[in-house]
Amino acid sequence: MSMTEEATTAVGTITTTLGLSTAAPLGDEVTDHVTQKATLPDELNFIMLAVVAPIICFIGMAGNLLSIIIWNRPKMRSSTGRYLTGQAVADFAVLMFFVLLDTAQYWNPDLKYSYAYGFFFCYIGYPGIFFAVVCSIWFTVGVTIDRYILVCWITKAKQYCNEKRANFGLILITLNAFIINFPHYLSFTTVEQPSGGNSHDGNANNTMFAGTTNSSMQSDNAVTAVSKVMSFEPTDFYKGAPGKFYEFWIHCMILVLIPWFTVFSMNIMIIRAIRRSNKKNAGKKTSSSVRHSKQSENQITRLLLVVTFTFLFFIGMQCVIQCMFMREPSGFNMFLVKSSFAIARCGIVFNSSLNFFLYCLTGRRFRVELLKVLGRKVKDEQVSSLADRSTGSSSRHTTSTTSTSGM
Numbered sequence: 001m002s003m004t005e006e007a008t009t010a011v012g013t014i015t016t017t018l019g020l021s022t023a024a025p026l027g028d029e030v031t032d033h034v035t036q037k038a039t040l041p042d043e044l045n046f047i048m049l050a051v052v053a054p055i056i057c058f059i060g061m062a063g064n065l066l067s068i069i070i071w072n073r074p075k076m077r078s079s080t081g082r083y084l085t086g087q088a089v090a091d092f093a094v095l096m097f098f099v100l101l102d103t104a105q106y107w108n109p110d111l112k113y114s115y116a117y118g119f120f121f122c123y124i125g126y127p128g129i130f131f132a133v134v135c136s137i138w139f140t141v142g143v144t145i146d147r148y149i150l151v152c153w154i155t156k157a158k159q160y161c162n163e164k165r166a167n168f169g170l171i172l173i174t175l176n177a178f179i180i181n182f183p184h185y186l187s188f189t190t191v192e193q194p195s196g197g198n199s200h201d202g203n204a205n206n207t208m209f210a211g212t213t214n215s216s217m218q219s220d221n222a223v224t225a226v227s228k229v230m231s232f233e234p235t236d237f238y239k240g241a242p243g244k245f246y247e248f249w250i251h252c253m254i255l256v257l258i259p260w261f262t263v264f265s266m267n268i269m270i271i272r273a274i275r276r277s278n279k280k281n282a283g284k285k286t287s288s289s290v291r292h293s294k295q296s297e298n299q300i301t302r303l304l305l306v307v308t309f310t311f312l313f314f315i316g317m318q319c320v321i322q323c324m325f326m327r328e329p330s331g332f333n334m335f336l337v338k339s340s341f342a343i344a345r346c347g348i349v350f351n352s353s354l355n356f357f358l359y360c361l362t363g364r365r366f367r368v369e370l371l372k373v374l375g376r377k378v379k380d381e382q383v384s385s386l387a388d389r390s391t392g393s394s395s396r397h398t399t400s401t402t403s404t405s406g407m
Contacts, residue, residue, distance in 0.1 A: 041335075044342035050106035053346050057095040057103070060353025064092040067356045070369045080150075082166035083143035084355075086173075090136035091352035097129035098349055118190045118231025127184035133348055134177040134255055140311055141259045142169050148266045152273045180255065183246050187238040191231055248323070256319050260312060267308050307358050311351055318347035 067088040071081040101121065104111055111117045146166065150157045237243045321344040324337050359366045 041338040041342050044339055046106060048342055048346050049102045053349050054099055054103045056346075056349055056353050057099050060095045060349070060356070061092055063353065063356030064088040064095070066370065066373070067359065068092075069373060070359075070366060073369050073373075076365065076369055077163065079146050079161040079163055079166035080143055082163050082170065083139055083146055084359075086170045087136055087139040087143065087355065090132050090139055091355065093132035094129060094136060094348060094352045097125055097132060101125045101129060112230050112232070115190060115192075115231045122188040122190055122232050123185060126188055127181060130184045130251070131177055131181045134181055134251075135174060136352060137256065137259045137315065138173045138177060139170070140308070141262050142166075142173060144263050144266045144270075144308065148270055151270045151277075180250070183237070183243070183250075186235060187243065188232050189235050191229055191233050252319055252323055256315060260316060260319070263308050264312055306362055307355065310354055310358060314347035314351040318344045320344075 065088075068085055070076060071085045071088065112121075146161055146169075149160050153160075235243075321337065321341050324332060325341045328334055328337075360370065
């Protein structure tokens with residue numbers, strides 16, 4: 001077969017894969033169009049992971065550091081504050097590992113040939129980012145349960161919602177997350193560097209979520225061979241049925257979807273409980289206190305909706321598209337799925353970066369303490385007094401309203 005015939009066959013194969021009409025002439029314009037479409041997921045990956053994501057990550061890491069400082073200030077210490085501190089630490093780790101794993105390899109492609117980096121990738125970075133993601137998700141569940149007890153089980157709030165129990169919950173979640181995440185330590189292994197040879201299976205540009213690595217590895221090997229050998233490669237466990245079962249059913253379905261539905265359901269119950277409580281006590285208050293209570297209710301509702309539904313949106317979008325990417329169901333345009341996945345895989349980055357800004361937008365006392373950290377003392381006292389007046393009447397009726405509006 002001549003080179004022209006081989007090129008025609010290759011273009012025809014790509015055309016079939018993309019679902020284009022095979023009856024179209026294979027002229028230069030069609031070939032360029034197919035080539036352009038075929039590289040769109042790679043272009044989106046580069047834009048999102050090498051340009052957009054690092055900017056968001058660095059801003060998010062700064063925001064999470066400020067969140068850790070503020071939630072540990074004397075007036076902000078509570079069971080809720082402990083969970084949110086843990087979440088900020090986990091989110092910081094997610095963003096840091098994302099930059100070191102995904103972004104760094106776009107900025108310096110030679111990293112993946114370094115044995116030191118390969119060791120870091122296999123035994124620290126790759127399992128570390130999944131560990132941090134699981135911790136962040138389940139810390140969100142923890143703070144939701146804490147909030148639910150404060151609002152719906154007022155008589156037991158003092159017993160169950162304190163810093164000691166919150167610290168125990170953080171430790172328990174962390175240990176369980178490490179144990180459940182342990183298979184990720186078995187997913188990749190280091191490769192000794194010979195003087196030359198073909199590239200092993202491995203692609204550093206798709207490390208954030210399971211299922212992205214193998215497809216790119218296979219395409220790389222099918223296209224070309226390089227003189228350097230990557231310093232890490234997937235293990236038989238990762239490439240085999242046990243690894244695929246773990247990634248899809250254990251990690252995606254259980255470790256992500258169960259918390260998703262838990263957070264969604266419990267926050268709906270919290271909002272309903274707050275509304276019932278305010279309606280019940282409305283007749284016992286003056287018109288001024290009713291107004292302040294309504295403002296407090298709106299603030300709590302807004303906080304719950306914005307923070308938790310932001311989490312639900314980004315995690316849900318990433319999980320759905322990842323599942324389609326991994327399972328490759330019939331009837332779906334996989335080219336569009338791969339293009340969408342290039343954006344959706346950054347959902348966890350957006351979620352881990354936004355919490356600080358959501359606290360600032362929806363939490364009065366958080367803003368007050370932030371201003372104090374930044375040195376705005378005189379104005380802060382005036383703002384703090386206003387915040388206390390607006391939430392004071394509600395705090396006399398429910399401990400939960402005081403605790404949540406304090407955010």
